[in-house]
Amino acid sequence: MEKAQRLELARRLVVELEADNEQQVAATLAELTEGIGCQDELFMQIGKLTRELHEAIKNFAHDQEVAELVQVDMPDAAERLQYVISTTESATHQTINAIEEMLNVSRRIKEDSGQLGQQWDEFMQRKLAYENFAGLCVGLKDFLQRSQQDGNKLHDTMNEILMAQGFQDITGQIIKKVIALVKDMESKLVDLVILAGHSHNSHNDEQLRKQKMAKEDGPAVPGVTQSDVMSSQDDVDDLLSSLGF
Amino acid sequence: MKILVVDDFSTMRRIVKNLLSDLGFKNIDEADDGNTALPKLKSGNFDFLVTDWNMPGMTGIDLLKAVRADPQLASIPVLMVTAESKREQIIEAAQAGVNGYVVKPFTAGTLEEKINKIFERVNG
Numbered sequence: 001m002e003k004a005q006r007l008e009l010a011r012r013l014v015v016e017l018e019a020d021n022e023q024q025v026a027a028t029l030a031e032l033t034e035g036i037g038c039q040d041e042l043f044m045q046i047g048k049l050t051r052e053l054h055e056a057i058k059n060f061a062h063d064q065e066v067a068e069l070v071q072v073d074m075p076d077a078a079e080r081l082q083y084v085i086s087t088t089e090s091a092t093h094q095t096i097n098a099i100e101e102m103l104n105v106s107r108r109i110k111e112d113s114g115q116l117g118q119q120w121d122e123f124m125q126r127k128l129a130y131e132n133f134a135g136l137c138v139g140l141k142d143f144l145q146r147s148q149q150d151g152n153k154l155h156d157t158m159n160e161i162l163m164a165q166g167f168q169d170i171t172g173q174i175i176k177k178v179i180a181l182v183k184d185m186e187s188k189l190v191d192l193v194i195l196a197g198h199s200h201n202s203h204n205d206e207q208l209r210k211q212k213m214a215k216e217d218g219p220a221v222p223g224v225t226q227s228d229v230m231s232s233q234d235d236v237d238d239l240l241s242s243l244g245f
Numbered sequence: 246m247k248i249l250v251v252d253d254f255s256t257m258r259r260i261v262k263n264l265l266s267d268l269g270f271k272n273i274d275e276a277d278d279g280n281t282a283l284p285k286l287k288s289g290n291f292d293f294l295v296t297d298w299n300m301p302g303m304t305g306i307d308l309l310k311a312v313r314a315d316p317q318l319a320s321i322p323v324l325m326v327t328a329e330s331k332r333e334q335i336i337e338a339a340q341a342g343v344n345g346y347v348v349k350p351f352t353a354g355t356l357e358e359k360i361n362k363i364f365e366r367v368n369g
Contacts, residue, residue: 169257
């Protein structure tokens with residue numbers, strides 16, 4: 001409503017008030033406040049919505065679940081994954097230690113059987129000197145004894161390696177828990193994004209994900225890694241040779 | 246002796262199967278969950294059940310309870326091999342009628358000892 005119009009109405013209101021003309025006063029007041037009334041109502045609605053939003057955000061921030069997520073679950077997830085790293089590391093060391101022992105044993109078997117085999121061939125071809133025959137017999141006896149011991153050792157060491165593989169089950173269970181936690185966090189964060197007023201346009205997600213993955217390093221994970229990865233040593237070698245190396 | 250090994254992790258099933266084979270038990274079948282184990286038990290004439298606790302469909306504790314509740318299966322000895330080590334869980338398993346409880350990570354020696362113990366009791 002224009003200022004002139006309002007002034008006019010105001011002057012009329014004063015006159016009607018002085019004349020005690022209640023009916024007219026009411027009508028003029030209504031006319032005067034008409035525009036203002038609408039705006040008031042709009043402000044009131046905005047005010048109400050803002051208050052509600054503040055309450056919702058405040059409640060969300062104080063939400064027990066969110067507090068837990070940030071203070072307990074996230075550090076917990078990091079710790080669990082750290083445990084996965086240390087468990088797999090120690091299982092791998094255990095396995096490699098056992099393998100090194102067995103490599104020693106198998107090397108010795110190869111050497112001993114090679115030497116004895118030579119002597120035995122000489123014997124079979126009647127080329128072995130008589131005085132060496134006793135030595136061959138002792139050598140064979142010792143070899144058979146050692147083989148028995150080696151056989152036991154190999155058996156036990158293989159079992160050690162078998163048991164070391166148990167890490168996969170334990171770490172797998174831990175990782176499952178962390179996956180569940182991450183999914184939980186994701187849905188809380190989506191709620192928060194919606195609350196903050198940005199629409200969650202999920203078809204941007206795939207694009208954003210691809211952009212992010214393309215920049216990442218680390219081991220290639222099938223299904224996740226988006227950038228152009230070589231899937232085997234042969235691929236790497238082919239690429240290098242095509243570049244002239 | 247026919248044995249059923251139940252665990253949702255295939256690697257763990259393989260480890261247990263190999264250990265049992267080393268102890269002389271060669272007739273071994275596998276299941277990846279309580280839900281797939283139960284029908285096998287019902288139709289299979291098994292003499293021994295080795296099971297994990299944490300499995301996505303039917304857990305080991307529920308499998309144990311189902312076995313004990315079924316007159317056809319109730320007498321089968323059950324050994325739990327699991328990462329669950331809380332006191333309440335061990336008590337719950339004992340009360341549900343488990344015959345042995347091995348906690349992961351475990352050694353071949355422990356597994357052998359517990360199995361021998363179970364069969365001593367069963368035969369003795």
